[in-house]
Amino acid sequence: MNTPALKVTVLGCSGSYASAGGACTGFLVQSPQANVWLDAGPGTLANLQDHIRLSELTAIVLSHEHADHWLELPVVYNAIRHYVLCEPIPVYGTIGTFALARNMCEDIEESFTCNVIKDKSSTVIGDQEWRWSRTDHYVETLASRVEVGDSSMVFSADTGPEWDVTQLGPDIGLLIAESTFLSHREKEKILHLSARQAGIMAEHANVSHLVLSHLAPGEQPSQHLQEASEAFAGEISLACVGKEFVA
Ligand SMILES: [Zn+2]
Known part of the structure; x- marks a missing residue:
């Protein structure tokens, strides 16, 4: 094939905190010329290494500074x-995320090159074209489009x-x-989505x-599927x- x-590949998908045996948000986005770790929520580092070695990572993208989306970075x-x-x-992330990360890593440039992204930023990572759009959330948060x-x-x-x-364009697979x-x-009026x-x-x-x-712990997955399918x-x-x- x-x-x-x-x-x-899903590395973690629990909302806010990990449920038993789970991990917070993280994905491995792979194409023939790039391996990108998109959000590094607690628990996702171990799961990432089921698929690739850390030395095979092309880049890390962090959507925002809330702990459940990036706290593997100092590890x-x-x-x-x-x-x-x-x-x-x-590493691509918001100003707020890097401000926190610099407090937790003595000399962050020893391990990472830091690239600040914001609304409407774009870049090329290997053969992947990335674009970002600021969402409706409590801190600066960036949705990603990858092509x-x-x-x-x-x-x-x-x-x-x-x-x-x-905002991120048409033809989303x-x-x-x-x-x-x-x-x-x-x-x-919580700044999260319902199903x-x-x-x-x-x-x-x-x-x-x-x-x-990002289902919150305790939510019933079947009910989320049902509600989403009605819309x-x-x-x-x-x-x-x-x-x-596969996209
Ligand atoms: Zn958040």
């Missing part, structure tokens, strides 16, 4: 500095319902959307395949650790 142009800092000894790995040839995926990161996914709660909590709102987002952008992630007619999956999706 041919290697897919763009493959995403990787030590791993590279003392054990792996590879060249510094490029390789005709394949494309979007990761919503954390967002409330006011962010418009089409795979949408990994957060789905923290069910719709009965929408009235609380219903994730479905509406997928329908609005006319994506091919919606993957629900979106296309293919819907639930993220779970180790699962692979």
Whole structure:
């Protein structure tokens, strides 16, 4: 079988904190010429190494400064500095994330090259074209779009319902959307999506395949699938650790 142009492997998908045996948010985004770790939530470092060695990472992308999305970085800092000894790995993240990371890594440039990204930033990582869009969340948070040839995926990161996914352009194959709660909590105005709102987002952008992630511990996955399917007619999956999706 041919290697897919763009493959995403779930390294962690628990919302806010990891449920038993789980891990917070993280994905491995692979194409023929790049291995990118997208969000480094607690628990994802161990799972990453089921697929690649740290020295094989092309880059790390961090959506925002909330702890459940990046706190493996200071651990990787030590791993590279003392054990792996590879060249510094490029890291893309917000100003706020780097401010926190610099406090936890004595000399961050020993292990990483730090690239600040913001709304509408773009870059090329190997054969992957990346673009970012600021979402509707409590701190500066960036959703990502990745393209390789005709394949494309979007990761919503954390967002409330006011962010418009089409800011990242048309023709999205795979949408990994957060789905923290069910719709009965929408009235609380929490800046996260319900499964219903994730479905509406997928329908609005006319994506091919919606993957629900970031369910809060205690949520019932089957109910999230049900709610999302009432708003979106296309293919819907639930993220779970180790699962692979082709964009
Ligand atoms: Zn957050």
